[in-house]
Amino acid sequence: MTISKNDINKNSPIGLFDSGVGGLTVLNKLKKLLPNESYIYYGDTLHMPYGDKTKEQLLEYSDKIFKFFEQKKCKAVVMACNTTSSVVYETVKDKYDFKLFSIVHSVSEVLSKLQVKKLGIFATRATIMSGAYNEKIGQFNPNIKVYGQYCPNWVHIVEENSMNLPESVKIIKSDFDKMMQNKPDKIVLGCTHYPFLTDVLAKFGSKDLFIDPAEPFAKYIKEYLAKNSMLSDFKTGNDEFYVSSNPDNFKKSSVMFYKLEKNPELLVF
Ligand code: DGL
DSSP states (O other): OOOOTTOOOTTSOEEEEESSGGGHHHHHHHHHHOTTSOEEEEEOGGGOOGGGSOHHHHHHHHHHHHHHHHHTTOSEEEEOOHHHHHHTHHHHTTSSSSEEEEHHHHHHHHHHTSSOSEEEEEEOHHHHHHTHHHHHHHHHOTTSEEEEEEOTTHHHHHHTTOTTSHHHHHHHHHHHHHHHTTOOSEEEEOSTTGGGGHHHHTTTSOGGGEEOTHHHHHHHHHHHHHHTTOOOOOSSOOEEEEESSOHHHHHHHTTTTOOOSSOOEEOOO
8 A cells, every 4th residue: 555645554543433332343353363453443322223223314424433534544444333334335435535344245255155054144123124134145145045133122232231131131032032933054143232242142042153244354354454555564553442422331331342441532523
């Protein structure tokens, strides 16, 4: 990568965003593969959950976040959110100064190569209604039958860090049972919040039934950056965190995937 007129170069930061703590499941994998990169994370907690929003609303929120990442001179931005990947990525992918990565578009090829006949997808309402996973996986492998199911309460359970309360476990079990009626060979956790529920889900199904796409996503990003000479040559990176509401809650709920030393900064556009 050469230095452009906007001063963006290979040592510029990588932006990530989600509606809340969910995208930390992606940041966690990225930091394992690319520990010397600098990351800027934006959690749009004011507008959480994204899964209940319209395309117009999601375009409005993401445009403001993208402009912030442009100001921060990000070389790449990671949609660590299946909902915006499914609903707005195609509309915005060439609009900004940085390379934009969508989780759904980056992992569908890997998912299409799984040795399965039936693939379940747990995701938000907006992701399931968009049909993005079915469409993308179907383009690579039309022989896999994809069963999408949305889980309306799961994002709140994660944000409230209440996954071990009996009423939360009951809700998760009921959604799980509904999905199992399709007898899926594997189930994709198609919302970045859902890997926070892995231990609860493992009470009902074996751990290897579930696939966290964050892992192939991080690999895809690393390979792309390497191929395009965009990997940082700094020895260490520096992380920044921003949220649009309730920084205290974000810090508390994030511990499973990232231990923040201090509260994220409050930033509302
Ligand atoms: N974690 C996001 C996703 O992957 C958004 C969840 C939400 O806010 O509804 O879809």
